[in-house]
Amino acid sequence: RSHCIGRALKLLMQNVGRARLAGTESTTLGTPMKFGLCLGEWEERAGLWEPLSAENGSLQRDEDAVTVLACAGGPTQLVDTDSSPKELLQRLAKIMATAYAPQMPFVNQALLIVSPEHYDKLSKGGIDSKKKLAEALWQETSKHMLPYIPRLVAQVLKAKRPGLPWIL
Numbered sequence: 001r002s003h004c005i006g007r008a009l010k011l012l013m014q015n016v017g018r019a020r021l022a023g024t025e026s027t028t029l030g031t032p033m034k035f036g037l038c039l040g041e042w043e044e045r046a047g048l049w050e051p052l053s054a055e056n057g058s059l060q061r062d063e064d065a066v067t068v069l070a071c072a073g074g075p076t077q078l079v080d081t082d083s084s085p086k087e088l089l090q091r092l093a094k095i096m097a098t099a100y101a102p103q104m105p106f107v108n109q110a111l112l113i114v115s116p117e118h119y120d121k122l123s124k125g126g127i128d129s130k131k132k133l134a135e136a137l138w139q140e141t142s143k144h145m146l147p148y149i150p151r152l153v154a155q156v157l158k159a160k161r162p163g164l165p166w167i168l
Contacts, residue, residue, distance in 0.1 A: 005038055009068065039113060046119050048128045055130065069111060074099075080118070085125020088118060093140030100145055112137070 013019040043051045043061060053065030076095055080088055092112065099110045114122070114133075127133045 005066075042116065045116050046114075048123060049119070049130050071111070074111075075113075078118075083121075085121050085127070088121055089125070089127075089136055090140055092118075093137050094144060096137060097141045097144030100141075100148070 041051045051061060051065075052067055053059040053063065054061050056067075059065050076098075078091055078095055080091060083091065096110050096112065112133075122133060127136060
């Protein structure tokens with residue numbers, strides 16, 4: 001199924017969106033996400049966290065949904081079996097910080113998929129919602145992004161933007 005959905009999306013991008021190699025789609029290295037990578041949320045297993053479809057406000061917890069996201073890189077996997085919740089959070093943040101592209105400071109998003117084991121560990125550490133996880137990761141990743149702040153400020157001032165983005 002993953003490949004069927006991925007292929008359908010690829011054809012849609014090419015035939016409707018006019019995506020072309022060496023034009024609108026020009027990367028040096030490929031990734032499984034260029035063809036298809038489908039993931040399912042195990043809602044019953046992660047009862048404290050809202051599923052993505054309910055979080056977006058479009059559906060209720062028990063309704064089926066498909067969410068399509070554009071990806072430029074990855075996936076990156078963290079194998080971690082013996083850390084504390086705080087150490088796990090720090091390791092996740094360090095990996096996520098490597099996805100930051102300082103030359104494009106306003107075009108950075110990351111999709112984090114949390115395994116059931118990591119969900120259990122984070123829940124025991126007090127992370128009982130996706131919002132709390134996002135806030136904790138933001139605090140941790142910002143430590144790794146400090147070296148990029150001068151460049152970001154210069155880009156904001158050069159672009160004559162009215163205000164600085166929330167970066168800390």
